Amino acid sequence: MKVKIYTKLKESVLDPQGQAVTGGLRNLGFNTIKSVRIGKVIDIELDDMQESEAQTLIKKMCEQLLANTVIEDYSFTFEIDGK
Secondary structure (H helix, E strand, O other): OEEEEEEEEOOOOOOHHHHHHHHHHHHOOOOOOOOOOOEEEEEEEOOOOOHHHHHHHHHHHHHHHHOOOOOEEEEEEEEOOOO
């Protein structure tokens, strides 16, 4: 079972990297850019298990290590049997 975890700064947290990319894109002529927020994707492969069990496990991983829940939001999706 493959899992994709997405983390990004909460809307209330300043994103200097996103601001730099916004400015860079505007300097390149992409003037329709309103703003950019930068996040990360974490790919994890788990042993086969029930999706409900995997959800609990991934939430624990995110809460304990993978996401700084004070300043970041996270979400995840499952890819089962190559789907």
